[in-house]
Amino acid sequence: MIHFYHVTKRFDRYSTALHDVTFHIDKGEFVFLTGPSGAGKSTLLKLILRQMKPTDGQIVVNGRNLNAMRRAHLPFFRREIGMVFQDFKLIERMTVFENLSFILTIIGVPPKEHKKKAYGALRTVSLHHKLNAYPPQLSGGEQQRVAVARALINDPLVLIADEPTGNLDPDLSAEILEIFADANLRGSTVLIATHDRELITRSGRRVIALDHGRITDEKPAAPERAARAGGLFGIG
Amino acid sequence: MRRDAEVPRSTIGWFFREAVRRIWVSKRTSFVAVAMIAISLLILGSFLLLSENLERAVTRWQGSSRVTIYLDADATPSQTHDVDAFLAAHRDFGRRRLVTKEEALTRFKSYFTNLNEVVGELDENPFPASFECNVTPRLAQSSVFAREVGELRAIAGVDQVQLDWDWVRRLRRLVDVINVAGFVAGGILAIAAAFTIANVIRLTMMLYREEIEIMRLVGATERIIRGPFLIEGLLQGTIGGIFAVGLLFASYEIARRLIPPASSLLWGFLFAGFLPWQKIVGLVAGGMVAGWLGSWISVRERTEESA
Numbered sequence: 001m002i003h004f005y006h007v008t009k010r011f012d013r014y015s016t017a018l019h020d021v022t023f024h025i026d027k028g029e030f031v032f033l034t035g036p037s038g039a040g041k042s043t044l045l046k047l048i049l050r051q052m053k054p055t056d057g058q059i060v061v062n063g064r065n066l067n068a069m070r071r072a073h074l075p076f077f078r079r080e081i082g083m084v085f086q087d088f089k090l091i092e093r094m095t096v097f098e099n100l101s102f103i104l105t106i107i108g109v110p111p112k113e114h115k116k117k118a119y120g121a122l123r124t125v126s127l128h129h130k131l132n133a134y135p136p137q138l139s140g141g142e143q144q145r146v147a148v149a150r151a152l153i154n155d156p157l158v159l160i161a162d163e164p165t166g167n168l169d170p171d172l173s174a175e176i177l178e179i180f181a182d183a184n185l186r187g188s189t190v191l192i193a194t195h196d197r198e199l200i201t202r203s204g205r206r207v208i209a210l211d212h213g214r215i216t217d218e219k220p221a222a223p224e225r226a227a228r229a230g231g232l233f234g235i236g
Numbered sequence: 237m238r239r240d241a242e243v244p245r246s247t248i249g250w251f252f253r254e255a256v257r258r259i260w261v262s263k264r265t266s267f268v269a270v271a272m273i274a275i276s277l278l279i280l281g282s283f284l285l286l287s288e289n290l291e292r293a294v295t296r297w298q299g300s301s302r303v304t305i306y307l308d309a310d311a312t313p314s315q316t317h318d319v320d321a322f323l324a325a326h327r328d329f330g331r332r333r334l335v336t337k338e339e340a341l342t343r344f345k346s347y348f349t350n351l352n353e354v355v356g357e358l359d360e361n362p363f364p365a366s367f368e369c370n371v372t373p374r375l376a377q378s379s380v381f382a383r384e385v386g387e388l389r390a391i392a393g394v395d396q397v398q399l400d401w402d403w404v405r406r407l408r409r410l411v412d413v414i415n416v417a418g419f420v421a422g423g424i425l426a427i428a429a430a431f432t433i434a435n436v437i438r439l440t441m442m443l444y445r446e447e448i449e450i451m452r453l454v455g456a457t458e459r460i461i462r463g464p465f466l467i468e469g470l471l472q473g474t475i476g477g478i479f480a481v482g483l484l485f486a487s488y489e490i491a492r493r494l495i496p497p498a499s500s501l502l503w504g505f506l507f508a509g510f511l512p513w514q515k516i517v518g519l520v521a522g523g524m525v526a527g528w529l530g531s532w533i534s535v536r537e538r539t540e541e542s543a
Binding site: 049051072075076077078079083085089090091093102103105106107108111150 | 247249250447450451452453454455456457458460
């Protein structure tokens with residue numbers, strides 16, 4: 001589903017964010033991407049979303065070579081990916097409902113279905129009562145959950161999250177990761193960038209570790225996790 | 237790739253809602269854009285209204301064209317008879333009427349009563365006798381008729397042959413000049429207005445820079461991103477056009493009521509009627525085009541910049 005072949009991303013002569021990175025994530029996998037700040041996690045996620053192009057190497061996501069992808073096709077590719085951004089990227093002048101409804105608008109879901117779908121997505125993150133609130137009226141954790149709901153509303157093929165639990169307490173973190181696990185069970189391939197080591201250890205999922213732009217370690221999913229495929233982060 | 241779903245039908249409604257909301261949020265700048273469009277179309281509309289009324293006057297006069305054959309002051313009765321016979325023999329000249337010197341003097345005195353004293357002091361009647369003939373306007377273009385007029389001029393006792401359409405033609409030329417001037421002035425102003433709208437949209441796009449970036453990241457196509465801005469320009473242009481027509485109509489009605497009909501010959505030229513609906517629609521459409529063009533210019537350059 002996600003394939004990196006010798007990918008290097010250089011910003012200038014002195015700054016290389018990723019150096020000869022190669023890895024493969026299969027369809028339906030749930031993978032953590034970890035590493036300290038500045039390791040290149042966010043750059044890697046931006047490359048998957050084609051926010052930027054690699055300096056060298058090839059990236060194939062969902063069968064599409066991102067290097068060769070035409071600009072006109074980019075929006076349709078991005079609609080297949082649910083992304084939870086580190087800074088949420090919610091539109092502040094829109095209500096929570098409108099933020100979600102906008103995604104449905106651009107993919108052509110009839111307006112009469114928006115409320116039901118948005119309500120359903122917000123219910124998943126326990127924020128259905130905040131339908132008419134504006135993002136600035138919400139706490140950091142709540143905004144993060146809205147961002148998760150937005151990423152999930154389109155049932156994406158790939159779900160990517162950049163530090164999705166960064167603003168959440170441990171209980172809420174586990175709850176959010178349960179939601180990702182549910183999406184994974186429904187067929188989404190999930191890639192989560194985090195430096196929360198405890199969460200990663202507890203999950204028993206496959207881990208790709210980055211440091212200074214290189215893959216330093218790769219751990220497969222724990223055997224029982226691979227066999228169980230779900231049942232999740234120690235809660236529920 | 238589902239290119240057919242690039243702009244879903246339900247998105248069109250969203251374009252309009254967003255455009256109206258953005259106009260409302262940027263009320264002041266939108267007002268400037270609308271005012272620019274309205275002023276330029278008002279100027280163009282004024283020229284059109286003037287030329288429309290002159291055109292009506294021209295058409296009216298053309299419908300009752302007349303040829304006046306002035307005789308020499310000392311034309312003999314025999315020469316007068318020859319002219320009469322010529323006119324009778326040529327059907328193009330239609331119904332004719334002899335205006336004697338005395339009748340011409342009486343007519344002048346009735347038209348210009350304040351000059352009666354001056355005329356009374358003259359030793360002799362200075363007005364020539366003449367024949368007045370009604371002719372159909374289509375003869376203005378006829379070479380046969382032109383030849384007949386030439387023959388008429390050559391008859392002894394004929395001093396001058398005056399055709400109404402000579403000055404109708406001059407008036408028509410004036411109408412053409414007014415039309416061209418209107419289109420040039422209105423066109424230049426409309427282009428200026430389009431650029432004002434372009435700048436307003438450019439400002440709005442800068443204001444929504446972050447939002448546009450988010451839209452791109454969640455899969456909005458450039459058409460979806462551009463849509464509300466294009467509709468915003470279109471709406472500003474339409475409102476400007478409607479304002480221009482409204483102002484023009486109000487000014488026309490006020491002037492028509494303030495200037496008494498008897499006070500001048502100009503009244504007939506200026507107030508024969510307002511613009512026909514086709515020109516009203518044309519003015520509003522002009523505003524729409526200017527608005528659309530302005531927003532298209534800025535939307536295109538800004539979305540290409542960020543490509």
